[in-house]
Amino acid sequence: MNRKKTKKQEGLALEPLFEGAVKRPLVIAGPCSAETEEQLLAAAEGLAPLGVDYFRAGIWKPRTRPGNFEGAGFEALPWLRRVKEVYGLRVITEVANGEHLFAALKHGIDAVWIGARTTVNPFSVQEIADALRGLDIPVFIKNPVNPDLNLWIGAIERIYEAGIRRLAVIHRGYSAHGASKYRNKPLWQLPIELKRRFPNLPILVDNSHICGERSGLLAVAQKAMDLNYDGLMTEVHPSPDDAWSDKAQQITPASFGELLAALVLRAPSTDDEEFRNLLEQLRSEIDEIDEQLLDLLGQRMKVAEQIGLYKKRNNIAILQAGRWEEILRRAQMLGEARGLSLEFMEAYLRAIHEESINHQMRVMNEE
Numbered sequence: 001m002n003r004k005k006t007k008k009q010e011g012l013a014l015e016p017l018f019e020g021a022v023k024r025p026l027v028i029a030g031p032c033s034a035e036t037e038e039q040l041l042a043a044a045e046g047l048a049p050l051g052v053d054y055f056r057a058g059i060w061k062p063r064t065r066p067g068n069f070e071g072a073g074f075e076a077l078p079w080l081r082r083v084k085e086v087y088g089l090r091v092i093t094e095v096a097n098g099e100h101l102f103a104a105l106k107h108g109i110d111a112v113w114i115g116a117r118t119t120v121n122p123f124s125v126q127e128i129a130d131a132l133r134g135l136d137i138p139v140f141i142k143n144p145v146n147p148d149l150n151l152w153i154g155a156i157e158r159i160y161e162a163g164i165r166r167l168a169v170i171h172r173g174y175s176a177h178g179a180s181k182y183r184n185k186p187l188w189q190l191p192i193e194l195k196r197r198f199p200n201l202p203i204l205v206d207n208s209h210i211c212g213e214r215s216g217l218l219a220v221a222q223k224a225m226d227l228n229y230d231g232l233m234t235e236v237h238p239s240p241d242d243a244w245s246d247k248a249q250q251i252t253p254a255s256f257g258e259l260l261a262a263l264v265l266r267a268p269s270t271d272d273e274e275f276r277n278l279l280e281q282l283r284s285e286i287d288e289i290d291e292q293l294l295d296l297l298g299q300r301m302k303v304a305e306q307i308g309l310y311k312k313r314n315n316i317a318i319l320q321a322g323r324w325e326e327i328l329r330r331a332q333m334l335g336e337a338r339g340l341s342l343e344f345m346e347a348y349l350r351a352i353h354e355e356s357i358n359h360q361m362r363v364m365n366e367e
Contacts, residue, residue, distance in 0.1 A: 012156075012198055015165040017111070017138045018090065021053070024265060026168075026204065026231030028092060028140075029256055030056035031238075032246040033069060034076035040083050042238035046253025048087040050260060054111060055080075055089040056233060060100055061245060062117045069244040077107035084108060092140070096124060098131035111138035114155065116172055116209075120144035125155045129162040138166040140233075142206065147174040149190050156198070169194065170233055171224070172206035183212020183249070186220065188227065195228075208235040208249045217251065218259050228268050234259070297352070301359045308360030318360050324353060 017026070027050070031043050034057040044055055057080060061071035072079075080091045090110040095101045096118045104112055118124045119142055132139065139159050144151040152169070160167060171191040173184025195203055205224035207217045221232050237243045240250040251259070270276070311318060328349055335345035 012160060012167070012201055013165065014167055014200055014202075017166050017168060017202065018053070024230055025225065025263070026202070027052045027260070028054040028056050028204065028231065028233040029236045030054075031243065032058060032208075032235045032250060033061055033244055034059045034072050034079055034093075035069075035244050036072075037079040037082060039238060040076075040079045041086060043236060043253065044083045044087045044089055046238060047236060047256070048089060050253065050257050053090065053231070054092040055083055055087075056092050056113075056235075058094050060094060060096055062096065062115065074103055077103060077109070080109060081107050084110070092138075094118075095128060098127050101128060101131045105135070105137070111140065111166075113140035113142060113170060114159075116142045116145045119155045120146065120148075120151060122151075122154060122158070125158050129158040132159065132162045132164055134163065136166070137164070138168070139164050140168045140170050140204070142170045142172050143174065143190070145175045145184075147176075147187050147190055149193060152190075152194060153197070156201070168202035168204060168230070170204045170206050171210075171229075172233075173210035181216070182210055184210050186210050186223075188223070192227065202230040204231040204233050205229050206233045208233070208246070211249055213248045214240075214251055214255075217249075218262055221259060222263060225263055225265055228266075300352070301356065304356040304359045305363045308363040311360065312364040318357055318364065327353070 029047050029050075029052045031039065034040055040057055043057075047055060057076070059071045059073060059076040059080070061069065080093060083089055084091050091108075092111040092113060093104055093109055094115045095104055095112045096115065101112060114125065114128060118128070141152070141155050141159060144155075156167070156169065169191075171186070173182060173186050174190075176185045191203055195201070205221060207220040207224070210220050211217055217234065221234070224232060234256060235246060235250040236253055236256045237247075237250040238252065240247055240252060243250050308318070310316075328346070331349050332342055332345045335348075336342065
């Protein structure tokens with residue numbers, strides 16, 4: 001796929017996900033997995049009064065390791081149809097291939113989502129795209145499990161090229177090594193960049209998969225709303241502690257109602273002239289500070305080049321692990337004292353260190 005074509009598609013000609021889909025947030029809620037028909041109906045009974053836009057339930061569950069509950073499969077499709085008949089809710093489920101898609105459509109499923117483990121595989125996404133040709137159904141695409149923005153964009157392009165115009169994405173966080181308070185790190189800068197490239201593409205947050213447990217669900221949902229996301233997908237179970245999968249991150253319909261009530265929705269813009277003038281003034285200050293920071297970073301790299309020349313003359317290796325560890329500890333301490341998070345300081349320092357090494361390598365390898 002050439003770059004010219006990609007640039008053209010960044011202005012996606014999209015249509016509303018369903019008739020009257022103008023409110024914010026758009027809400028998708030329901031259990032992680034369809035376990036029984038009774039369980040789905042109980043969840044739907046609790047969610048119907050909350051005005052959810054789509055009732056969700058996974059029926060094909062790709063598990064990391066065998067032996068865990070992998071979903072009820074095709075047997076559960078009539079259960080979702082029953083939810084639709086009894087409570088009048090739109091229903092949505094995950095599909096991973098063309099067979100899943102055709103079976104879902106046959107049973108009246110209103111929308112589908114492509115999961116993170118499928119988005120990461122262009123062959124699977126293309127199979128679904130081919131199956132979607134000639135159809136008109138809302139498709140939601142979750143980010144891939146790894147932080148690769150181009151993979152996410154590639155999935156969007158494949159589904160868009162299949163003729164799907166009712167399209168949205170779901171930010172569910174990214175798998176990462178190391179300790180974290182999240183099950184999947186949100187890495188907010190990636191969906192922000194996606195939104196910059198596709199301004200009219202609706203984006204929802206899957207706070208359940210980002211958090212992995214209940215206590216952080218509201219905070220993550222609120223941050224998404226503060227970033228002007230269009231909606232959220234949350235796992236809601238009539239009896240979370242008895243759930244057959246992902247019990248720690250599911251909540252009851254009553255708790256979900258409290259979460260929705262607690263969300264603060266902020267306007268994307270304002271016509272207040274005084275506010276806009278003050279904002280412009282503050283943004284000008286930020287621009288000036290950014291220029292000063294870049295000047296300082298340029299000076300730092302010149303010093304790094306001098307160090308590189310000195311190491312070259314003395315035949316010393318570029319990487320000095322002890323010095324890097326010293327810089328990291330000192331800067332994290334100084335950053336914390338200035339209200340900067342350890343996560344930010346580490347990312348910032350690693351980027352500077354990598355650029356510094358590149359400058360040193362260039363001067364050390366010059367003839």
